[in-house]
Amino acid sequence: MAAPRWLPLESNPQSFNAWSQDLGLDTSSYSFQDCYGLDPEVLSWVKQPVKAVLLLFPITEAYEKQRKAQDEQILEDGVEGVADVIYFKQTIGNACGTFALLHALANCGVPLADGPLKKMFEDCIDKTPLERAALISNNQDLERVHTETAQSGQTATPDLDVEVDLHFVTFIEHNGALIELDGRRNSPVNHGNIKEGLLEDAAEVVKQIISLSDSIQFNVVTLSPTPEDD
Template sequence: MTKVGGNGGTASEGPHESGRIFTMLENNPEVMNDLVHRLGVSDALAFYDVYSLYDADMMAMVPRPVFALLTTIPMTEAWKKTRDEEDVDLQWYKGSGKEEPVTWFRQTIPHGCGLIGLLHSVSNGDLVVPGSQLANFLDKAVPLGMDERAKLLADDVEMYESSEAVALKGDTATLQRGEVNHFVALVKARDGHLWELEGNRKGPLDRGALAEDEDAFSERALKLGIKRLIDIQKEGGGGDLRFSCIALAPRVN
């Protein structure tokens, strides 16, 4: 049985261009809802826990449509092997501008995985309130290339302060001693495709087309996204994959 849960703390890889080191974020609705609304995502949206990817009754607890899944996944041997094999043939991302199907951020800041995962989840649809902190940031970030965009985020004091303001909610303070995981956002983007977005890859990954009535929590999206990673772990003989998963969806009272 695949286990959904755990703290979901992450540690970062790669160089950084700022002296700031972010506090790790826990992948749970309390933390991410606070942060996302501080940044300027519509109050009509919220993150929800995903308790199962297989039990229909538990899956029905998640409001629809789901715009993005934000997951934290441990770097298992099987997943690392698959990533390395896939990355060999990939070029570093060279896209920029509003004509791109997705907005993607390369991670260059220590422990910035959570903030970047959240940005990937909310920056690829009409979800941001005009004139908000996040809207103003994206206006500057979207036209930039990969390296300039990463530097903009690393140097943005408001983004850093917003992330730090929520960093001690829940069990986040214990994550510094926890398991090393990676934040991965699975997003239905403007082109109708499911995109896998992680700041430690060479760029955004197109996992395939979704039908108009298929959201990021549809069976096809799960098969192309998180269940594909579960299968990689099983086929690699690694046993259960322990991960956390939350869904961005319409707010319900």
């Protein structure tokens, strides 16, 4: 039986905020916003505290080679400091945008209103990544919001069967460490203790990923306090 497939989400704050607000995030307090560059001066413009960083990037042969090597090391050595991170194994095609949003909102400590998303996160606590994935697959509210958001983007909605070579990952701070969350991996990835800040340290990992591609199809979005003029 083929794995289910959803329409891919665009990487833009408007879509992310519509998705999140529908499912219980008060976007007047925290919202998703574009990060326009990775230089220290540009990063300093982002309102703090940053709660999560989302990256959209092209999957290249060089990236896949690095990812598989890291995953093999994870299988061999394990990962410290991530046992209580809410991590979802991605079992739905083209749904990495929603998985990135779930990874951000499940782990960043931003309050959510009572509703299906808050309840799902509560139900996730004692489950495995695959059991959490089943909760997503069976959540009609989540699938509805994902589909509505995907169909209301700024570009034409692709066919459901199109293979997308762009992928989302999420970076969060957990117990002082920079954690990368990607449903394609074997587990969360611990990048070590944060030195400068979540955004600044995540930017260094993003630069490494960018170096593995000749593409310009990269986009960074932060979850941070909503600017007063929004």
